[in-house]
Amino acid sequence: MLPRLLWKSVRGRKSRIALASAAVAVAAALASALLSVALDISEKVGKELRAFGANIVVVPKQDALEVEIGGLRYATAAQAAYLAESDLPKLKTIFWGYNIVGFAPFLSAPVEVGGTQALLVGTWLDREVLLPQGSRKFTFSTGNVREVKSEETSFRTGLKAIAPWWKVEGRWVEDAPAEAMIGSALASRLGAVPGDRVSLRADRTTRAFRIAGIVRTGGPEEDQIFMDLAAAQALLRLPGKVDRVQVSALVKPDDALALRGKRNPQGLPPEEYERWYCSPYIDAVLYQIEEAIPGAKAKAVRQVAEAEGAFLGRLTLTMLLVTAVAMAAAGLGVMATMTTTVLERREEIGLMKAIGAGPGQIARQFLLEAGLCGLVGGAAGAGAGLALARLIGTRVFQAPIVPSPVTVPFVLGLALLVALLGAVLPARRAARLDPVVTLRGG
């Protein structure tokens, strides 16, 4: 009986049902699109924020004081400690190796050029790094073993990857052993232009380099000389050594657990330690880098790390608030539509009562109808919303928004709930009315 009633009602009132379902669908589409964007925006914008520079610096652990002024470092070679260049691929083997989006090693020392002193910096300009294969297993004291598989076999990184803002007049170093790039301020002091040759003197070694390009950054780099790491190692007679590594990592803003783990991760209870270790907090990444690279101390570049965390937090909050407002407004809109749809059928309700239907039966039919609208509209809308979010993602961030698994069930549930709520209140009121009055059209 009930299915037939429902079927009749749906068939007889196709356009009305369609209208109500469409209203639900529009609201659900809006909700699911905004929710998808809000839940994924932190990661998308986090990637964008990596353009603000490396957020981690890895230096050798050493007791000697380092004297650095305006990008120039004054440390005597006898005291200096170094990291081994061959250890660098290990950066990609830590638990959060996937989140290490770029790194570049540096080796620097003052050299004499054209009668003045300048800082020589050797680095990877653009390098293909072969990564160790297979999966890595991490065992925790809770007894859990987590496995991380990496599909990447090689990784392209270097200065170009972590410092995309550099402006080079001329070109980047191509012939690695014989070419150098020179900072714009230093170039103007030396009167050098691309194509010139400069001779650099370090300790007892002198070597001539061709200037490939002039570097402009607005920072201390404008007073420095850049060349391939191997060339610098040869000139400074420090084969295989680097003195700092800049790392660009995707991290999650600090929360309560991150703050508890900050001081002393090992002091956390085992379950919490595991959760901390397996979350991409900046301190967890620092901790894992120090574990992986012998003799290394990893430091967060506070400015970059904190500004990033704070900005992402604010942005996510904005998006969630906008989503909440949109959901509330769309939900109320759907409720209003459902209410109107029921109200216009008061006569029908009266008739049903007149031929002996109880309030329960009436309510059931209306609820079923509303539920149908909510379900159909919600499903169509949620799907459309995901497509919209995808479109927004590719349009704005050149990468599709990854929908969170909670989005569709949440939106569907919400649509159903709102549709039912919108229908049940007026249906109950109508069912309580005297059929004589409603039938008269009062």
Place this chain on the structure above:
Amino acid sequence: MRVRFFLRLVQRSLTHRVGKWLTAILAVAMGVSLVSTSLTLALGMRAKMSQALRAYGANILLVPAAGPAAAGGAPDGAQLFASVSEDLLVRLGDLSRDLPLVGYAPLLYAMAEIGSHRVALVGTWPDAIRQVNPSWRMEGEWITDRAELAEAIPGSSLAQKLALTVGAPLPLTIQGRTRTFHVVGILSTGGSEDEQVLVTLRAAQELAGRAGQLNLIQVSALAADRGMEAVARALEAGLPGVAARTQLRLVEAEERLLARLSLLLGLIAGLVLVASTLTVAADMATSVLERTREIGLMKALGASRARVGCLFLAEAGLIGLAGGLLGGAAGLLLAQIIARTAFGGTVPFSTLPTVASIGVGVCVASLAGLIPVRRAASAQPSLVLRGE
């Protein structure tokens, strides 16, 4: 006469169907408030986000025009500003009133000795450097005053290596002159400051024997309207002998990010506009549909189609206007609440969201109401009245 009758009809409908009118107005207001919220945010958030990104630190460095600091091998050979720092800073202070500067901090570097260790000493205005670099982390206290001569803040790495703690004495020597500072706080930045000692500008100038001299001024500026290069050029024009270097790292990344986020908010506003239009249209259509019988009755009593259309249009227009005004105002309020919760401060009021809200309200409501009216009006009154 006709007009008065028409107005009476509208007025009667208003008083007799208050509940339905209110529902319709609320439905319109709901959709419109969303449009107004998202448009206000899309237009106003850029400045807010730009301000939040200033946590990345100085984006313009002022250096002597002749050549940058640290040109020589030792900082003693470093280039200093030709003019006396007080003049330069006063002039910068005047300029900062017209330029969108968040803050600026003068710096003087010197090489100092702590016992047998060499360290870099930085003299600056403690309050200003903090304003320019809000994400630096401090354990202990900041130096209280620009005139303070005995307080020092070592970097975290330096403090660890020399076992310095808050309250400890810190004797600094430059060219035989020694002054004992005491440690009030320990600074951690992850940058070269971790290995330096920070004191007030005056203390550094006195100890280094460089009264009135500076190496560098860090400037944090908002690029909101005119772009960072324009701000840098304005600084150079106002300060002779000074070169303003924009930090490409921050400026470029910020421009790109803000462009993307503006696009995102704009797209969301567009999406919301479309969705709200559809919702308002559906609501209006539904509320007119249920009055099919009334239309039939009006026609049976001799009303022309145009007459019926006018009446319903006027009603829908009024609903749209009321809903638009209500929703527009609610949306502005909501946008302010969101901006305040997430970024602090308010977003500026602009006319576009208000105009769009009322426009969506009136136009969409009338158009959406008109279509079912036309259908009802073209039907046979006898059929309609029978309830078909």
